Amino acid sequence: MGSLGQVIRRWLDERFGLESLLQFAKKKTVPVHRHSVWYYLGGMTLFLFVIQVLTGILLLLYYRPSPNEAFESVQYIMTHVKFGWLIRSVHSWAGNLMILTAFLHMFSVYFMRAYRKPRELTWISGMLLLFLALGFGFSGYLLPWNTLAYFATKVGTEMAGQVPLIGKWLLVFLRGGEEVTGATLTRFFGFHVAVLPGLTTILLALHLVLVQKFGMSVPESVERQWTATGGQRREMPFFPNFALRDLMGWYIALGVLGALAALMPWELGVKADPFASAPAGIRPEWYFLFAFETLKFIPAKIWFIDGEVLGVLAFGIAGLLWLLIPFLDRKPGERWRVFFLGLGVFVVVFIAVTTLPTLIASLVK
């Protein structure tokens, strides 16, 4: 007769084959090379997502999704509920950090061309998850019902309204009517806490299964090097070596998150007033700045098409092409490799140039 722990373990093992699962985790390996550090970003994003789920559930205990109560309920959370300010601040900061790590993860995958065969669907599921994360950001932004959020939602949904053919329909669908009202708030709340989490769960499961099935991708340069040196692959066991390193990455993310949430608590702002003028310096969250700033530079009319329509259309097509990268980057040869590298650099520089000036200006202010 062993200890209680052993008894429980044996009980579970008899029913679920725990031992074979552990063996599997021990056999799984992760490649070791000079770019291995990028492997931690996906796990970090997942970790921040889990924090979002947990703090989101906590916020649901007090939040009220109606235009008369939303702002007041968030105010109540921040001023009356014990640690309410911290929970809300962690939720806002973790959301932003999650989108940041997701972007970094996406670009690291892009530049290592990890989307190559057979990982096309891993890329696509990851990109769709990133779109969902942006949807989370957009819908969650409105929920405190403050002035900034109100006008950002007006502008954002208006942009969706510029899409040719289905624009009008899309706008009414998103707003729950012609205007941004309480109906929009209820709708965004539904998207934020039910629709998007449901879709995310399915896609996340698919993404993780695919990562598990194909293992970590090794960059071509590293693979060539390994082949040149006699086919010797350097690897480390997933469990416990990589898992513990992953854990350290999560701990770092947690440290950064805790410091940001405690030292720079997320502001609540002023309650939204649909009949007030939009305040100066209004801007969306940083991850939408590249679109927001670009639209400022497009002339009102190009040939016979409205500037906004063209801009929205261009971003839509660019997004679609980016999503389909694994199917576009298929031709072998140095020329194509350089082209896609250049494209990636262009996109990074474009985002940096359109985002950073406004972001820095608003932080300095």
Next chain:
Amino acid sequence: MTMPSHPVAEESRAKSRRRFIQVVLGSGIVASIVSFLYPALRYMIPPTTGELGSDTVVAGNAKELRANSGKIFKFGSKPGLLIRLRDGSYRAFSATCTHLDCNVQYRADMQRIWCACHNGMFDLNGRNVSGPPPRPLEDYAVHLRGEDIVVQRKKAG
């Protein structure tokens, strides 16, 4: 040059070092888990909202209440029961049944206070006389101020 240490002693030193590191790391992890859980658990307990408003409320108008009838009025966030007896005098009680929190009502036919949920019965002094209620209803002081019927919470003790 130092003397090579005994292999057994070396091993036990390594073991105690390992143990030390395990304890330090382990307690660090436990401490941080506690520091995450405590705010979350504390957050879940809703703040106590102190009883707002004064201990006095205007429960009704002298003209609106006939003899041998009762009405429910709002006393802060809780319901109260105002009764006008047959002799024209007033009584006021908390309308929350002491059994399971239902709202009681005045039964003119019995001249009793009755709780419909579990057939609890109180007399006109608020005493629990039959059925499951374990305690009498809290009674309030009633004053007339002009036409207004003013109900006041009695001071404790």
